[in-house]
Amino acid sequence: MNRRLAFLGPYLLLLPSILFLLVFFAWPMVQALLLAFQTPEGAFALGPVQQMAGDVAFKDALRNTILLVLLIVPLQATLALIMALLIQAGLRGSGLFLYTWTIPLGISDLAAGIVWLSIFTERGYLNSFLHDVGLIQRPIPILSYENPQGLFLAVVVAETWRATAIVMVILVAGLQMIPRDYVEAAEVFGAGLWQRIRYVILPLLRPSLQVALILRTILAFQVFAVVIALAGRVMPVLAGEAYFWYGSYRNANVAAAYAVLILFVSIANTVLYLRALRTREEEVAL
Amino acid sequence: MRWIGSWRHSGRVLAYGLALLFSTWVLFPIYLIAVSALSPREAIYQWPKALFPAVFSLDTLTFFLGSHGILGATINSIWVALITLVLSLVIGAPAGYALARFVFPGRDTFKILILTTRAFPIVILSIPLAVTFIQWGLYDTLLGVALVHTALALPITILVTNSIFLSVPRDLEEAALTLGCSPQQAFLRVALPLALPGLAAAAIFTFVLSWNEVFAATILTLRSRTLPAHVLTVLNESPLPFRFAGGFFLIAPALVFIFIIRRYLLNMWGRVVK
Numbered sequence: 164m165n166r167r168l169a170f171l172g173p174y175l176l177l178l179p180s181i182l183f184l185l186v187f188f189a190w191p192m193v194q195a196l197l198l199a200f201q202t203p204e205g206a207f208a209l210g211p212v213q214q215m216a217g218d219v220a221f222k223d224a225l226r227n228t229i230l231l232v233l234l235i236v237p238l239q240a241t242l243a244l245i246m247a248l249l250i251q252a253g254l255r256g257s258g259l260f261l262y263t264w265t266i267p268l269g270i271s272d273l274a275a276g277i278v279w280l281s282i283f284t285e286r287g288y289l290n291s292f293l294h295d296v297g298l299i300q301r302p303i304p305i306l307s308y309e310n311p312q313g314l315f316l317a318v319v320v321a322e323t324w325r326a327t328a329i330v331m332v333i334l335v336a337g338l339q340m341i342p343r344d345y346v347e348a349a350e351v352f353g354a355g356l357w358q359r360i361r362y363v364i365l366p367l368l369r370p371s372l373q374v375a376l377i378l379r380t381i382l383a384f385q386v387f388a389v390v391i392a393l394a395g396r397v398m399p400v401l402a403g404e405a406y407f408w409y410g411s412y413r414n415a416n417v418a419a420a421y422a423v424l425i426l427f428v429s430i431a432n433t434v435l436y437l438r439a440l441r442t443r444e445e446e447v448a449l
Numbered sequence: 450m451r452w453i454g455s456w457r458h459s460g461r462v463l464a465y466g467l468a469l470l471f472s473t474w475v476l477f478p479i480y481l482i483a484v485s486a487l488s489p490r491e492a493i494y495q496w497p498k499a500l501f502p503a504v505f506s507l508d509t510l511t512f513f514l515g516s517h518g519i520l521g522a523t524i525n526s527i528w529v530a531l532i533t534l535v536l537s538l539v540i541g542a543p544a545g546y547a548l549a550r551f552v553f554p555g556r557d558t559f560k561i562l563i564l565t566t567r568a569f570p571i572v573i574l575s576i577p578l579a580v581t582f583i584q585w586g587l588y589d590t591l592l593g594v595a596l597v598h599t600a601l602a603l604p605i606t607i608l609v610t611n612s613i614f615l616s617v618p619r620d621l622e623e624a625a626l627t628l629g630c631s632p633q634q635a636f637l638r639v640a641l642p643l644a645l646p647g648l649a650a651a652a653i654f655t656f657v658l659s660w661n662e663v664f665a666a667t668i669l670t671l672r673s674r675t676l677p678a679h680v681l682t683v684l685n686e687s688p689l690p691f692r693f694a695g696g697f698f699l700i701a702p703a704l705v706f707i708f709i710i711r712r713y714l715l716n717m718w719g720r721v722v723k
Contacts (some may be wrong), residue, residue, distance in 0.1 A: 176547035177559060179540045180607060187578070187600040188566055194577035242471075249468050254461075262711045263472045266479070269703030271661030273677050277684075277696025278482045284689065288481050291497035302496060324478060336715055356460065377568055385570050388663045388681060392692075395685045402664065405576055409668055415580050422573045433568040 195426065198419030211416035215408075215424070218417075224399035227315070231400070232383045235322050239379060240372070242323070243330035248360065250331075251338045261335065267328040275325035276392025280306070283317045283393065308397040317393050322386060329382075330375045337371025338364070377436050381429045401425050479700065486510055486697030490690045513694030522679035525591055529666070529675050530659040532595035534652045537602040538610075542648065545610025546636075550619065560611075566604045574600075575665035582669060589671045597669060598659040605658075606651055613647035614640065650713035653706050660703060 202208045215221055250261050267275070282288045283305045290302040305313040341364065349363045365372075387402040396407070405421035408414050481500075485493060489506040492499070513519060547553075548560060575597050579588060587593035617640050625635035666678035674682065680695045687695075707714070 173547040173551035173553045173556070176543035180544040180563075180603060181559075183540050183603060184566065184600065187596055188569070188571065188574070191574035191577040191581070192569070194581060195574065198577055198580060245467065246471055249464055249471075252464055254464055254468060257468075260468050260472060261715070262708075263475055265711065265714050266475055266704065266707060268714065269657050269661070269707035270700055271663060271677055271703070273663045273681055273684075274661070274696045274699040274703075277692050278478045278700070281482050281485045281689075281693050281696070282478060286494060286496045286498060288498055288500065292500070294497040295500075324474070332715060339715075381568060381570055385572055385664070388677075391681060392684060402573065405573065406664065406667065409576055409579065415576065418576045419580075422570075422576045425570050425573050429568065429570050 192426065195419045195422045198416050199423040201416060211414075211420040214414075214417050215404075215420040218404070220399040220404055224401050224404045227398055228384060228386065228401045230315070231318065231322070231386055232380060234319055235326075235383055236376065236380050238319070238323055239327045239330050240376060242327050243334050243375070244372075246327070246331045247334035247338055248364075250335050265328050265332055267325045268332070270325055271388070272322075272325060272386070273388035273392060275321050276389040279317060279321035279324070279389075280392055283313075306393055311398065314394045314398045318386070318390055318398065321389050321393060322383070325389070326379065326382065330379050333371055333375040333378070334368065337368050337375075340371075341367045373436055373439075377433050380432050380436070384425055384429050384432070401428075479704075482693060482697050482700065485690075485693035486513075493690045493693065509690045509694045510698070513691055513698060516691060518674070518679055518683075519676070522674045522676045525673055526660055526676040528591050529595045529598065530656045532592060533598040533602060533659040534655040536595060536599040537606040537655050538648065538652060540599070541603050541606030542610045544607045545612075546614050546640075548607070548611040549614035563604045563607050571601050572597075572662065572664045575668045578665075579668050588669065589673050591673055593669050594666050594673075594675060595659070597665040598662055601662065601665075602655045602658050606655060609651045609654070610644075610648065613644045613651070616647070617643045647713065650710040653710050654713075657703050657706050661699070 199211050200207055200209065202210055246264055250257050250264075254260065270278075280287070285302045285304055285306075287305075289305065290299065293299045294302075304310060306317060307313070345363055345367065346359055349359045354362065385402045386400055387406065390398055390400050390403055396403070401421055401424060405418045405425070408421060409418035484500075484502050486509055487505055487507070488502050489504055489508045490512065492502065492504065493509065544559075544563075548556060578593075578597060582588040582590075582593045587596070621639050621643070622635045625639045626632065630638065661677065662675075663677040663681050666675040667681055670678055677699060680692075680699065684692060684695075
């Protein structure tokens with residue numbers, strides 16, 4: 164009896180989280196699919212998906228979201244990599260630098276949007292600065308519906324500011340797992356700094372880089388509150404449309420269609436990253 | 450730790466320059482929103498705006514805090530975050546402990562499944578959940594929001610508590626067992642106290658996660674708004690001083706919490722990757 168209990172022990176400890184994730188993670192995914200392919204009365208239909216695809220904002224939302232991901236994620240990966248290498252470079256005060264750079268981990272997307280609103284708004288800090296250095300006389304409208312590039316860039320800057328920290332933290336942790344001997348050996352054999360980074364550190368960092376990219380890309384596909392704070396509804400994005408279809412139009416079916424779309428794009432993206440990782444490993448094995 | 454290898458002098462100067470540049474990039478916008486929130490309302494509309502404020506005033510912040518619904522939403526946020534951290538620790542920590550202490554069939558599968566959940570946009574799932582919650586009577590309740598936040602935090606809690614219990618030496622628990630403790634006593638008197646600082650950091654991390662989450666909180670509530678949900682829904686009809694004070698008020702507690710758990714952040718995320 165006692166032995167059987169000991170055997171069951173770990174499973175009993177896992178049971179609550181498995182049940183919880185089944186109800187609040189697995190089931191909503193099924194429910195999202197059901198809703199997206201149903202009429203409000205519950206019959207199977209392609210209506211919600213067609214309604215989503217036919218909506219005026221749909222194309223813009225899809226394009227904006229994909230462009231944001233394509234621009235933000237590589238930018239963040241590059242910045243985060245430089246930051247992580249600096250942290251590990253043995254600078255004096257690197258603990259303080261690390262703490263400073265992780266501060267945005269505690270800042271929400273909504274708050275980040277508001278922070279950059281105070282900078283980019285018409286009488287904001289950027290225009291005031293440009294005035295002080297004599298470049299402009301009167302404020303130029305940066306966040307205006309007539310200036311889609313300005314809106315887009317503002318969102319890119321705010322998202323880069325807020326969410327580079329998570330990539331950096333993952334990369335710093337990854338760097339710490341690389342044995343120092345490897346780098347030192349490379350140095351003994353005459354590899355310069357760039358060669359050590361390119362041929363020793365980056366290949367060994369690849370797993371962490373993959374995890375960071377997967378996580379960050381999934382979060383980037385859900386970009387929402389930053390856009391609302393900076394652009395209102397002028398710049399549609401996928402998660403924002405899901406929010407408006409549910410919150411303003413009370414249409415759970417079309418909102419669910421957007422949710423399913425984000426879900427599929429995220430999964431496809433993860434598979435893509437994992438594929439890229441696998442081929443690389445085979446290259447290394449060869 | 451001279452990790453990257455040896456430096457030339459110019460490289461060192463460049464490295465410090467870059468590090469200071471990144472620090473300014475992170476800190477300066479926070480300074481600016483603090484200045485905005487702590488200036489009188491007229492100063493916010495002033496042109497051109499001063500980078501260094503002439504007058505300090507709590508006028509804008511008190512205007513924000515006194516606005517309709519802010520106090521209630523703040524209390525809601527605190528409740529949701531507290532329920533979330535209790536739920537995710539109560540549900541997640543046992544799983545983390547099991548992963549750290551037992552070898553059993555299915556252990557790796559479970560770990561991979563937990564990691565995989567992080568590859569899904571969980572927040573977006575609040576849309577189908579809203580429909581379910583209406584049927585269950587959980588729609589527009591604080592518990593409903595906390596449940597989604599728990600789903601968001603749970604994978605992280607499991608992986609983090611796993612790494613915390615891994616760092617508590619098993620020998621100590623076994624020593625307690627040989628000295629006559631029951632397994633429960635050994636856990637409560639030896640493993641738990643040693644794991645407590647890490648667990649507290651995980652709890653704070655969960656609190657911040659919930660305090661900051663806006664999408665699910667907005668979808669799942671109508672009147673029981675959390676603070677970010679309330680600020681978001683009134684944002685674009687609100688005057689600038691309201692928005693800036695709101696942004697600052699949302700950031701301030703998170704900054705304090707991140708400061709408290711700064712030493713654990715790296716460890717938590719580092720282990721999460723593995």
